[in-house]
Amino acid sequence: MVMADLEKSEKLPPDKRYFNISILWILYFRHVIRLLYHLKIPHEIVTLMSILSGLVSAGLFYSGYFILAAVALHFKDVFDACDGALARLTGRGHLIGRYLDSLGDFVTLTLVIGAIALRAMENISTAYLAWGILAVLSTFIQCSFFNYYQLAYLDTFGIKTLSSRRDERSRDDLDRFSNNRSARAFLAGLRLFYLIVYGWQDRLVASVDGKMFRGSPLNDNMERFGRRSLMVMQSALCFGTHIFVIILFSVFQKPWLGLIFIGIPMNLYLIFLLYLRKRYYRTRVGLPAGGE
Numbered sequence: 001m002v003m004a005d006l007e008k009s010e011k012l013p014p015d016k017r018y019f020n021i022s023i024l025w026i027l028y029f030r031h032v033i034r035l036l037y038h039l040k041i042p043h044e045i046v047t048l049m050s051i052l053s054g055l056v057s058a059g060l061f062y063s064g065y066f067i068l069a070a071v072a073l074h075f076k077d078v079f080d081a082c083d084g085a086l087a088r089l090t091g092r093g094h095l096i097g098r099y100l101d102s103l104g105d106f107v108t109l110t111l112v113i114g115a116i117a118l119r120a121m122e123n124i125s126t127a128y129l130a131w132g133i134l135a136v137l138s139t140f141i142q143c144s145f146f147n148y149y150q151l152a153y154l155d156t157f158g159i160k161t162l163s164s165r166r167d168e169r170s171r172d173d174l175d176r177f178s179n180n181r182s183a184r185a186f187l188a189g190l191r192l193f194y195l196i197v198y199g200w201q202d203r204l205v206a207s208v209d210g211k212m213f214r215g216s217p218l219n220d221n222m223e224r225f226g227r228r229s230l231m232v233m234q235s236a237l238c239f240g241t242h243i244f245v246i247i248l249f250s251v252f253q254k255p256w257l258g259l260i261f262i263g264i265p266m267n268l269y270l271i272f273l274l275y276l277r278k279r280y281y282r283t284r285v286g287l288p289a290g291g292e
Helices: 021-026 029-038 043-063 066-090 095-123 128-157 181-212 228-237 239-251 256-263 265-284
Strands: none
Touching: 021 066, 021 228, 021 239, 029 066, 043 066, 043 095, 066 095, 066 239, 095 128, 095 181, 095 239, 095 256, 128 181, 128 228, 128 239, 128 256, 128 265, 181 265, 228 265, 239 256, 239 265, 256 265
16 A cells, blocks of 8 residues: 655645644544545545534534534534645645635634534523624634635745635636636636725735835735734634534533633734734834834
8 A cells, every 4th residue: 555645745845844733633634635535535535524523513503513513513623634734745736726625624623613603692682692693704804814814825935836816816727627617617717705804804914914014114024924923823713623612611511611712812812913924024123013
């Protein structure tokens, strides 16, 4: 049996990698990648498995089967961590898979949080409608900040195998499926959906980042985006952590408390990280940490 060379699944060279905190919740996922690789399961199928697990989880949460819902949500997280790695490992990644993965996250996590909020509204308080809306917005904005700085870090140090962009409106590789009209139309539709869902988030993050560094001479380079310790801390804001929080509270039969945790402590953590990032870079070039 040929061993899977997991080095090919990495986004960064060994000397530039940072520890992604969200991996703590799925420590065994590399073994799943090896299994999927040896079973020759296409990464597109793994993406669909992730989406299906998320949909099942949402249904179970609304029905009140919190432990089973948490298990399904965990599998969604594992498959979500594996599909991109498997695409890089096999060298078969493409933009359709990239957009489908991101949009699948949007649909499934929105439905999971919505199901939890509706269940809490029916059984506890209508106030959970507001907590649900806050949790959805917080989840995606927090992860958008992580993705923005991760892609900036990858632009600086990455292996250049990714198809993601910090600004998806400026792609120069959309003609990859130019000989297949159906695939090209499907890609165009996914991209439009992606820009509707994530475009405003990307612009918000870029705007906040620009205002934070107003007056600083640092540009998109190693000095501004290459701080590994900040990336470690920022990695706690990717979807895996939101999923873990919901799973943790589900074990205690109170998943709705996870929405409050996402909406308050995790947003405070985001603000703290942005403060650290601004302080580090401004003091690095001799500017006052809080000044213009």
